[in-house]
Amino acid sequence: MMTHSFGPRCRALAAGMLFSLAPAPASVRAAQGDAPNPLVAPFVSVNAKTVAIRHVRLIDGTGASPKTDRTLIISGGKIVALGPAGSVAIPPDATSIDGTNRTVMPGYVGTHNHLFTGVERPRHYWRSMPFSFPRLYLAAGTTTIRTTGSMDIYGDMHIKQRIDAGLTVGPSIDLTSPYLTGADNRDLEMDDLRDADDARKTVAFWADHGVHSFKVYTDITRAELSAVIEEAHARGLKVMGHLCSVTFTEAAALGIDEIEHGPFVTDTEFVDDKRPDTCPSNDAQEAAQLQTPVESPKIDRLIAEFVRRKLPMSSTLPVFESFVENLPPDEEFTKTLDLLDPEQKDAVLTDRKSIAEGKPFGLDLKGKPWPAGALLKKEMAFELKFFRAGGLLTAGPDPSGYGATIAGLGDWRELELLVQAGFTPVQAIHVATENGAIALGIHNRVGTLAVGKDADITLVVGDPSARISDIERVETVFKDGVGYDSKKLFASVRGSVGRL
Structure with missing residues (x-):
C-alpha cells in the first residue's frame, strides 16, 4: 500500500535497506516423512509418510457449508483421501491426529x-523482513504468498530459494518484481520507467531473472503500463497494480491481471478534471472518494466491468484500518506489539497516538477531518457489493504502512x-483461499481441500x-x-519484527 489517498502526505523518503542473502545451495526440499534440515526441524510437529486427521470439521475453501466428522488422509505431500x-x-x-473440536481449512493464498x-x-523507509515475515505467514496458516512488489528483490529471491530448498521455513512464494512506476515517483527503492521501451526491457530483464509477476505503481503512464502488460503476457506472466495516474477502467482495458486495494483507496477515475497519465493530489482523491456513494451508477459500472472481464481485486483492509482514528484497543494489536522489536514498537505507538490526537504523523489537518475511518467503511461496503455481484475478490494484509500491520496477524x-x-x-475464508489460488493461476493445486490437491492445510x-x-x-499448519x-x-x- 505505502502512500495512498488518506496516508501521511508529509513523509520525507530515505533510502531503503538492502538486506542481501547468499544464494541457497542447489538442493531439494525434504519430502513428507523424510528428515528435515536441522534448521527447519525444531518447527516440525508432524512428519510421517502418511497422516490421518480423524473426526474433524471441514471447511473446504469453495464457499460450501462446513462438513462435520470428516477424515482426511495425507501422503506424498498430497490429499489422497477425504470423506465421512x-x-x-x-x-x-x-x-x-484426533480432529475432535477442530477444523481443517486450506492454507491461505x-x-x-x-x-x-x-x-x-x-x-520513513522500507525494511526487508527476511527472517520474521516468512515464519509469521506460515504460523498463521498462509501457505502461499504473492509478494506483490519488492523493495529487496535479490533478498526475496534468496528467501524463496532457501524455502524451496528446505533450508528455512516459510510459505510458497510467487515472486513479484520491484515496483515499476513513472517519472514522478518519490520512493527511492522503486524503478522509474523512462518510457514504453524501457518498460519492455525492464520486464524482460526481471522475467529472465526468475520473477513470476509484476507490480506497477502510482505514477506509471498508460503507454508504459501497456508495454509492461504486453511483455509480461508474452512470457506467460501476470501484472497487478496499485494505481493512481492510470484509472481502474483504463488499466482493465489495457489487460491488467489484478487491481490492488479498491476504489475508495486508490481509484482516481471519479476525480473531476483528472488529467491523463497524472496522479491527482491527495486532496482531490479524498474529496472524490468521499463524495462518491457506494450505491451509485459509477460504482455499478466499475463492478460490472470487472465482473465481465473476470478481473480480480485484492482486498487489503488491515493496512487501511491501521490509519483509522480512535481505534479501540484490541487483542490483535496487543499481539502485534508483543512481536515487534522494541524500537519499532515505540515508533508504532507514537504514530498511533498522533493519529488518535488528530495530528497524524505530524500533519496539520487545518480543521479538516481525517478521512481514513470514513473511507475504510466505504471500502468495506464496496468489497461486499463487489463480491455479491460475482467479483473475484482476493485477500492480503499489505504489511507496509508505518509498521502496525504485520505478516500473519494481518492475514x-x-x-x-x-x-x-x-x-x-x-x-x-473462500476469498482468502480458493479465490487467491484462482487469481494466481494455481487453483489446480491449492486453495481448496480435495483429493489430489497439495496438502497445504491449516488445523485450528x-x-x-x-x-x-x-x-x-x-x-498445526501443513x-x-x-x-x-x-x-x-x-x-x-x-521481539524481532520490524528489525529482521
Whole structure:
C-alpha cells in the first residue's frame, strides 16, 4: 500500500535497506516423512509418510457449508483421501491426529503479502523482513504468498530459494518484481520507467531473472503500463497494480491481471478534471472518494466491468484500518506489539497516538477531518457489493504502512474485517483461499481441500464458521504434507519484527 489517498502526505523518503542473502545451495526440499534440515526441524510437529486427521470439521475453501466428522488422509505431500469418517479407511502405518473440536481449512493464498515493512525512525523507509515475515505467514496458516512488489528483490529471491530448498521455513512464494512506476515517483527503492521501451526491457530483464509477476505503481503512464502488460503476457506472466495516474477502467482495458486495494483507496477515475497519465493530489482523491456513494451508477459500472472481464481485486483492509482514528484497543494489536522489536514498537505507538490526537504523523489537518475511518467503511461496503455481484475478490494484509500491520496477524485481521463488512466466515475464508489460488493461476493445486490437491492445510481448534476469531487458534499448519507448530514459529520471532 505505502502512500495512498488518506496516508501521511508529509513523509520525507530515505533510502531503503538492502538486506542481501547468499544464494541457497542447489538442493531439494525434504519430502513428507523424510528428515528435515536441522534448521527447519525444531518447527516440525508432524512428519510421517502418511497422516490421518480423524473426526474433524471441514471447511473446504469453495464457499460450501462446513462438513462435520470428516477424515482426511495425507501422503506424498498430497490429499489422497477425504470423506465421512466412517467411510475412509485409515492405513495401518498412518500417524493419526484426533480432529475432535477442530477444523481443517486450506492454507491461505495471500495476494498482497510483502516481505518488507514500513519503518518510521529516524525517517520513513522500507525494511526487508527476511527472517520474521516468512515464519509469521506460515504460523498463521498462509501457505502461499504473492509478494506483490519488492523493495529487496535479490533478498526475496534468496528467501524463496532457501524455502524451496528446505533450508528455512516459510510459505510458497510467487515472486513479484520491484515496483515499476513513472517519472514522478518519490520512493527511492522503486524503478522509474523512462518510457514504453524501457518498460519492455525492464520486464524482460526481471522475467529472465526468475520473477513470476509484476507490480506497477502510482505514477506509471498508460503507454508504459501497456508495454509492461504486453511483455509480461508474452512470457506467460501476470501484472497487478496499485494505481493512481492510470484509472481502474483504463488499466482493465489495457489487460491488467489484478487491481490492488479498491476504489475508495486508490481509484482516481471519479476525480473531476483528472488529467491523463497524472496522479491527482491527495486532496482531490479524498474529496472524490468521499463524495462518491457506494450505491451509485459509477460504482455499478466499475463492478460490472470487472465482473465481465473476470478481473480480480485484492482486498487489503488491515493496512487501511491501521490509519483509522480512535481505534479501540484490541487483542490483535496487543499481539502485534508483543512481536515487534522494541524500537519499532515505540515508533508504532507514537504514530498511533498522533493519529488518535488528530495530528497524524505530524500533519496539520487545518480543521479538516481525517478521512481514513470514513473511507475504510466505504471500502468495506464496496468489497461486499463487489463480491455479491460475482467479483473475484482476493485477500492480503499489505504489511507496509508505518509498521502496525504485520505478516500473519494481518492475514487473520483481513478475514475478520471481511466478516465485519458483512461476509459470512465461510465466504471470507473462500476469498482468502480458493479465490487467491484462482487469481494466481494455481487453483489446480491449492486453495481448496480435495483429493489430489497439495496438502497445504491449516488445523485450528474450534469452529471458524461460527466464530471467525477461531482462525487465530492455529495448532498445526501443513505445507506439502509436513506439519509445522504454529506457536513455536510465532515464539521464534517475538521481539524481532520490524528489525529482521
